Amino acid sequence: MRGFKYTEQLFFSAINKTTIEVTFDNGDVKQYTVDAMTPGEDNEVTFTEGEQEFTVTVTDYAALVASTIEITTNRLQVAPSQSLAYTVLDQYGEEMTVAGSALTVTAYNNTTKTNVTTTVTNIGNIDMSGQTANDVIKFTVYLTANPDVKAIKDITLTTIALASITLNDPTVPANAERITVGQTGVVMGYTAKDDNGDAYTLTASSANKAAIETNDGVEIDLTNITGISTDASGKLLLNLSSSTAGDAKIKITIPSTGQIVIKTFKVNAAAGVVATMTLAEEAKTIAAGTTAYVDMTVEDNYGKVLKPADYAGGTYNIISSNPSVVANAGTLLINPTPGNANFGKLEILVAPGATKDAKTTITITSSTGTVYDTITVTAGAAPVATKVAIAANSKHNTNLIVGSDTTIGFTVTDQYGNAIASDGPYQVNYTVLNSATAITKTGNSTNESAATVTVTATEAGTATLKVELVKTSDSTVKDYFSIPFTVVANTSEGLTYAVADIATLYKAGADADADDGDINATEVAAGYVKEISITATDANGNNYTIPSSEIVSVTSDSTAVDIAKVAGKWYVGGTDAAITEDTTVTLNVIFNADDGVSTITKNVLVSKEDLKAQSLAFKDAAYGTAGANDVTAITIPNAAGYAADIAANVGTGKVYLWIKDQFGGYLLGDTAANFNLGFASINGVTDAADDDSVALAAPQVGSLTITDTSSDVTFTKENASFRIVAYTANGKTAYITVTVADGIAPTLDSVTLADVAGGAGAEVDDTITFVFSEAIDPATTAVAGLTAGGAAVGNLDILDFANELAIGDFATPFAIAGGSGSEAMTGSAQLSADGKTLTVTITAITL
Incomplete structure (x- = not known):
């Protein structure tokens, strides 16, 4: 005991969890509120008396045990699935939690003098449906582990019915701003009373209007409301999935009391829908x-x-x-x-x-x-070449070192500002003005859709290149402009040299073709090895590129990279796939200038990271192919070509997946395990079993296939569409939109057997007319396999109608004249102008 200024004998004990009783030696008894104590343990607590604070240890706050039970339910219905409410108090008189499973319940009908305990599953599931209103049931509830702790209560059974209800406005769902078309589970609050004036809750989990009407004795009329139900707690839920924008109304009639309640509210158009x-x-x-x-x-x-x-x-x-x-x-x-x-x-x-x-x-x-x-x-008017300009993606330099060169790309546009996509009767001509000798240039471009010129620096000085768009037939100049060039000597005087920045390297980039890190054209094309180049800057900040031919050699201080010269240029790439930490490598670049040989160092970082997809794209050529085009949409002619025509209707007949990683390369696309392919309907396509599969037979072979696994894909409209989706584990995606132009195959509406029906049977020159639901487009008019035995049902095969149509086993009986067993006939077919009527003429009969 602490906090006393004088010695005093105290007696104290626990009253409940937060109260202790203290008896002073003068006989005073007081109770104090303390912090909550833990049952069955010694609890050190603090209380204040006057200006003094006392700290004592309470040792008699015992483990809590149930002491008394009270049944709090006052009325039960003549109904199943009811529960008794109860409270349990501990030895300190405080309410404690005791699970219903720890209690035993018995029931005795005092009115009929019968034991009805068998109708009680547990305290939460009591079935009184077999009893009668006004029967008095004696319920005994006791602690299964200690029957001495019990409660007994007589409860009179009643029939409780809904007597009145008031409906509230529906509650706007979470994450919505208003009640709108398409919402489901919209809560409509209500206040209801039973015939005893007590609160009433609609029957829980009534799945639809009819169930609520049956269970709660009401009639419900809905206007512009798709459906109504209750949840597990009896909340009223509205379904607006097929409602339309405008007023909605719910009307509830309670026949037993005659009350009619009407609630009208507004259903707004759904947000995000095109207006x-x-x-x-x-x-x-x-x-x-x-x-x-x-x-x-x-x-x-x-x-x-x-x-x-x-x-x-x-x-x-x-x-x-x-x-x-x-x-x-x-x-x-x-x-x-x-x-x-x-x-x-x-x-x-x-x-x-x-x-x-x-x-x-x-x-x-x-x-x-x-x-x-x-x-x-x-x-x-048809587009004609009108303007020429430097292409937006041209990477060139007009400041050159003697011996270096640069390539300039150009875009030729028509009178509408659109780039010329194919070559015509125009060309782009290049002229060095005033016979300047500082530069030379390559020849004129006859391919105006992809015009380029390469300029080579030959001696220090300045020069101007004139660019002209010329009509080939009469040399008329349609447009022109000039490009100035400055050429300086490759000397250290007035120039500052540096190695151009090199992007972070992939640790295994020099081994793209699995040749142990020997850099070659394959690695260059793959994009993982980076060029080593030298730039020079003059006093005015102008940048110049040193020709690759002036680099004598490049070395490094680490085995984590490989360095090689490929097609006249120097490259560096990572060559150690096992590194686990980012590694900085120093390159030593030795180059030759007109006034001597110098060495420049450059640090480059080799990343420890494995390849991770950054973007996906479908293309019509394998990665690294110059000029490869995006494949974003395919149109196939009809539904029968759903799987077969996918690749055939790409311009090249091939589809490739390019997976670009964080280092700018595409190696991930080589391995099918690095990506997934799927099928997704957009409009007018259903896959009942949802089991279609898409595959690239070998990722860089370009063979894209779809398998209709359950043969259950159906098209419900013309120009139906779906997507072929590619995705990676880190969520990168690309897809192709496929449109099926003729999505619905024609159906056979009627068959007319001219001169065939009747006793004489079919003969040469007789006709059979087929009328279809829509135009058909036959690839051939050949008809064969028209067979019948005596008066048997006919069978007709019309061959190869653009993969749209096959007619067989139509159920109109006809006979072949003179036939008795197995016969066959052949015929020719004529399609009407509108494509809907096919007339078959029998040309030969074999008996």
């Missing part, structure tokens, strides 16, 4: 045979501007009023390809044969007919 599309241009001139793109602003009902990912994959009707200018099949769409520069823009292809100045109106509407916007398109 308006506004094109950035009202009119546009587009050259015949070319594609143009129009920006658009898309908003939802609440004025939120949507991103292309939120609308580009939707279903819209985009119609051209003049198909001779812009056709209505395959030439109008909202670009659906993420990562594409025109993602989410309106894409318009003007017909190659469109008459100059001919016009059409393009109208975009929703799938339900709401007009979003229009644009007038005028067919312009």
